[in-house]
Amino acid sequence: MERPRTMIKKGMRRQIVLHYILVVFLALLLVEVIFLLAIRTYYYDSVYSKIKNHISVSESFFQKNMIPSDNSIYLLQEVLERFSLSKTELEILSLNGDIITSSTGFQPDRTITTSDVPEAVGGSVGRWVGRQAGTNESVMAVSKMLQIHGQDKYVLRYITSLEEINNDLLNLTLLSTAIAAAVMAVVVGFSFGLANSIVKPLNNITAVSAQMAKGRFNVRIKGDYKFEIGDLASTLNYMAQEIVRSNQIKDDFISSISHELRTPLTSIKGWSETLVSGGYDPEETKLGVSIISKESERLIGLVEEILDFSKLQQNQMKLSIGVVDVKVLLQETILNVWAKAEKKRIHLLLECEDAIFVKGDANRLKQVFLNLVDNAVKFSHEDSSIELSAKRLSATETAIMVRDSGIGISEAHISRVKDRFFQVDALNGGTGLGLAISQQLVELHNGTLDMVSELGKGTEVTVILPLTEPQPEVITEEVTQVTATFPELDDWEA
Incomplete structure (x- = not known):
C-alpha cells in the first residue's frame, strides 16, 4: 500500500x-x-x-x-x-x-x-x-x-x-476571525513564495556543486541572486574558476618540470654512456664529469625546491631561529650570484645601513634573497645593474629591497606572479615555485613581501621584517669570518 x-x-x-x-x-x-x-x-x-x-x-x-x-x-x-x-x-x-x-x-x-x-x-x-x-x-x-x-x-x-x-461581540469575533483567516491565506501564499525564492536558488547551487564535486569545473551557477545566496553563488563560481586555473597551472607545472628534469637527465645519461664506452682523453673525461656534476646539482635544486614547497604547504617547515645581520646576509647573497651576474656583465650594488638585525633562520632568509636576486639577474639586460638596499622603516621594522632595470612584469601578471607554479615566461625554465616559497618563508618570519613592476622598466621587490636586538659576540664572529674569506666585499657597497 x-x-x-x-x-x-x-x-x-x-x-x-x-x-x-x-x-x-x-x-x-x-x-x-x-x-x-x-x-x-x-x-x-x-x-x-x-x-x-x-x-x-x-x-x-x-x-x-x-x-x-x-x-x-x-x-x-x-x-x-x-x-x-x-x-x-x-x-x-x-x-x-x-x-x-x-x-x-x-x-x-x-x-x-x-x-x-x-x-x-x-x-x-x-x-x-x-x-x-x-x-x-x-x-x-x-x-x-x-x-x-x-x-x-x-x-x-x-x-x-x-x-x-x-x-454583537460574537459577530465581531466572526468578522475578525474571517479577516485573520484571509491574512493567514495571504501569509501562506507569501511564505511559499519566500521559501521558493530561497530554496530554488539553493537547489540550483546544490545541483551545480554536485557536478563540480564530480570534476566538472566548467559548469557555472547562473542567475542573478541577491544577498547571501548571491555571495554563495559568486564564491562557488570563483572557486570553480580558481580550481580550473590551478589545474591549468598544475598541468603547466608538470609539463615544465618534466622538461626541467628531462634536460639534465638526458645530459647525465648521455655523458654517462659516453664515459662508460671509454677511449676519451682526460680533458674530455673531465668535461663530461663536470657536466654530470653540474646537471646533478641542478636536479638536486629542483627536487629541494619542490620538497620545500611541500613542507610549507603541510606546515612542516622547521626554522632554526637566531639573530641575523642583514648586511652580512646580503653580502653572502651577492657572493653566491656574482659569477652568474658577471656572465651578463650585470653590476651588483649594495647599500645597507649598519647594525640592522632581524630574528630568523639565516639559511631560509638567504634562500629568499638568493631567489629574488637570481630572478633579477635572469630577467635583467646585459650591462645593467641590480641594487640591494636595506634601511630601517621604524624602530620595529626594516625594509630590504631588490631593484632591477630589467624587462619588468605586466599588470596582467603582477597579481599572479607569486602564485604557485605560475611562470611569466616558461621558456626561461624553473618550477614557478620560487616566489611562492619566498613569500611563505617571509610570512613565517612575520614579514611581508611586496612587488612593484612596470613592463620594460624593471621590478622592485620589498621585504619587510621585524627588527630585533643584536648579539655582538655572535655577529662579530660571523662578520670576521665572511670578511676573511671574501676580502673584496667592500668593493660592492654603493
Whole structure:
C-alpha cells in the first residue's frame, strides 16, 4: 500500500513555511484575543458607566425633590419611578439581599446572593456579570445603597440583559476571525513564495556543486541572486574558476618540470654512456664529469625546491631561529650570484645601513634573497645593474629591497606572479615555485613581501621584517669570518 504523501516534503522549504505561518498565526491570535477582550471590556464598561451615572443623577434629584411620607409602600413606589431605567429591571432589596419590590411587579420570595449586593452594602457601587437564575440569560447587575430620611436604607439593584451585546461581540469575533483567516491565506501564499525564492536558488547551487564535486569545473551557477545566496553563488563560481586555473597551472607545472628534469637527465645519461664506452682523453673525461656534476646539482635544486614547497604547504617547515645581520646576509647573497651576474656583465650594488638585525633562520632568509636576486639577474639586460638596499622603516621594522632595470612584469601578471607554479615566461625554465616559497618563508618570519613592476622598466621587490636586538659576540664572529674569506666585499657597497 502506498504511503500518503505530505503536502510539503521535509526540507528547508517546509521549515520556512511552517515557521513563518506559526509566527504569524501566534501574532494574529494574540492581537485578536487582545482586541476582543478590549472590545468586550469597552461594551461592558459602557453599560456599567451608563447605569452608574443614572444612579448618581437620579439619587441627587430624588434627595432634593423627595416628599416626606410615612407610607413605605408609597415611598418605594416613588423610588421605582424616580430611579427606573429603560430596558433595565430595577429591584429594591433589603440590606440582607431580600427582594422587597421590583419594576416588573413580581416579588419573588428569594434572597439575592450575588457579589454586587455586599459591595453596595459596603458603600461602593457593586457590579456582577453572570447568568440569571431561572432564565439562564447573560446579565449585568449593578447595585447601590440608597438612604432615605437618614434612617431607612435600601439597595437599588439594576439588572440589564447582555444578550444583544454578546451577539454583537460574537459577530465581531466572526468578522475578525474571517479577516485573520484571509491574512493567514495571504501569509501562506507569501511564505511559499519566500521559501521558493530561497530554496530554488539553493537547489540550483546544490545541483551545480554536485557536478563540480564530480570534476566538472566548467559548469557555472547562473542567475542573478541577491544577498547571501548571491555571495554563495559568486564564491562557488570563483572557486570553480580558481580550481580550473590551478589545474591549468598544475598541468603547466608538470609539463615544465618534466622538461626541467628531462634536460639534465638526458645530459647525465648521455655523458654517462659516453664515459662508460671509454677511449676519451682526460680533458674530455673531465668535461663530461663536470657536466654530470653540474646537471646533478641542478636536479638536486629542483627536487629541494619542490620538497620545500611541500613542507610549507603541510606546515612542516622547521626554522632554526637566531639573530641575523642583514648586511652580512646580503653580502653572502651577492657572493653566491656574482659569477652568474658577471656572465651578463650585470653590476651588483649594495647599500645597507649598519647594525640592522632581524630574528630568523639565516639559511631560509638567504634562500629568499638568493631567489629574488637570481630572478633579477635572469630577467635583467646585459650591462645593467641590480641594487640591494636595506634601511630601517621604524624602530620595529626594516625594509630590504631588490631593484632591477630589467624587462619588468605586466599588470596582467603582477597579481599572479607569486602564485604557485605560475611562470611569466616558461621558456626561461624553473618550477614557478620560487616566489611562492619566498613569500611563505617571509610570512613565517612575520614579514611581508611586496612587488612593484612596470613592463620594460624593471621590478622592485620589498621585504619587510621585524627588527630585533643584536648579539655582538655572535655577529662579530660571523662578520670576521665572511670578511676573511671574501676580502673584496667592500668593493660592492654603493
